[in-house]
Amino acid sequence: MDNRISLHKLEVFCAVVEQGGVGRAAAHLYVSQPVVSGHIRSLEERLGVELFHRVGQRMELTDAGRATYQWSRDTLHSGNELDRELAGITGGTTGAVAVATSMTVGSYLLPPILTDFVVANPGARIAAHVFDPNQIWEAITSGLCDLAVPIAPRIPYGRGLTGELVGHQDLVLTSAPDAVDVGDGGIPVSELARLPFVSTPRTSIRRDIEDMAFAELGITDRKVIIEFGHPEAIKHAVRAGLGVALLFRASVAADLATGSLQEIPLADARPRLPVFVVWRADKRLSALQRTLITVIRDALNL
Structure with a gap:
C-alpha cells in the first residue's frame, strides 16, 4: 500500500459511499464528477485494490471497499477529534467540542446552555449533533463526537465509555x-x-x-x-x-x-430519569471540554 494517501481522498471516497454514487458525491462536495472519479481511481491505485463494482446502474462496495470505508471513517473521525483536542489545549475558553445528544435534549434542554456557553466564551466552537438514542454511543466510540448528553437509564460502561450524572x-x-x-x-x-x-x-x-x-x-x-x-x-x-x-x-x-x-x-x-455527560473512557478531554461539562452540571443544578 502506498502510504501517500491524503485525507481529502478519504473524504471523497466516504462521500461516494454515503451519498450513494459519484454524481451525488460531486454535488455534495461542489466539484465535478470527473474530479470525484479521479480521486477514486487514484485511491484504488495507491491501495492496490478495487473499491467498487457495478451492479446494473449501482456502484457497490467490494469486500476491500467495505474494509477501506470503515478505516477511512475511523481515520477521518480521529483526525477531527485531534483537531478539536489541539484547539482546546488552552485555559478552557477556546477550542471545539462536538456533542452527541437525542432529540428532546438537543431541542429543549441543551440549546440555552450551549448558547450561553458560547456567549461567555466567544472562542468556543460547539457542534451539537442530534441522533437516535441507539446511535449516540457509536458517535462517541467512533470519535465523531467528544461528549454525549443523553437522558438514559444508565451508561453502557461495557462499550468503553465513562461519564457522570449531571442532573435529572x-x-x-x-x-x-x-x-x-x-x-x-x-x-x-x-x-x-x-x-x-x-x-x-x-x-x-x-x-x-x-x-x-x-x-x-x-x-x-x-x-x-x-x-x-x-x-x-x-x-x-x-x-x-x-x-x-x-x-x-x-x-x-x-x-x-x-x-x-x-x-x-x-x-x-x-x-x-437521570441526565449524564458521557465520553470515551480512553479519551483525553481538553480544557474546554472539561469546562463545558462543569457548566452543564451547574446548569442542571445537581
Whole structure:
C-alpha cells in the first residue's frame, strides 16, 4: 500500500459511499464528477485494490471497499477529534467540542446552555449533533463526537465509555387544558390505565423508556391512541384532545407556562430519569471540554 494517501481522498471516497454514487458525491462536495472519479481511481491505485463494482446502474462496495470505508471513517473521525483536542489545549475558553445528544435534549434542554456557553466564551466552537438514542454511543466510540448528553437509564460502561450524572429530568403527564380533572392533589397512579395516550412509535427507544417508567409505576397495559416520532407532534395531538402524554419537562416547560397544556400531577409518584455527560473512557478531554461539562452540571443544578 502506498502510504501517500491524503485525507481529502478519504473524504471523497466516504462521500461516494454515503451519498450513494459519484454524481451525488460531486454535488455534495461542489466539484465535478470527473474530479470525484479521479480521486477514486487514484485511491484504488495507491491501495492496490478495487473499491467498487457495478451492479446494473449501482456502484457497490467490494469486500476491500467495505474494509477501506470503515478505516477511512475511523481515520477521518480521529483526525477531527485531534483537531478539536489541539484547539482546546488552552485555559478552557477556546477550542471545539462536538456533542452527541437525542432529540428532546438537543431541542429543549441543551440549546440555552450551549448558547450561553458560547456567549461567555466567544472562542468556543460547539457542534451539537442530534441522533437516535441507539446511535449516540457509536458517535462517541467512533470519535465523531467528544461528549454525549443523553437522558438514559444508565451508561453502557461495557462499550468503553465513562461519564457522570449531571442532573435529572422529570417525566410530566400532560393533557389539553381542563381535559382531565386533576383535583387538588393530582390523580393516583392507578387511574392512568383508564386514560387514552399519545406516545412515540412502539419500535423507538423513547417508547421503551416510557414503557419502563410506566412499568415501574405498575402500569403494563395502557391505551395508545396515536403515535408520533417528535415531541412537537405529540404535543399537537394532546392539545387537540386525543389523549394525555408523558413527556420530559424540558419539552413542555413553555407550553405549561403559557397554559396551552396542563400538567397532571401524580399523587403518589414522581417519574424521572437521570441526565449524564458521557465520553470515551480512553479519551483525553481538553480544557474546554472539561469546562463545558462543569457548566452543564451547574446548569442542571445537581
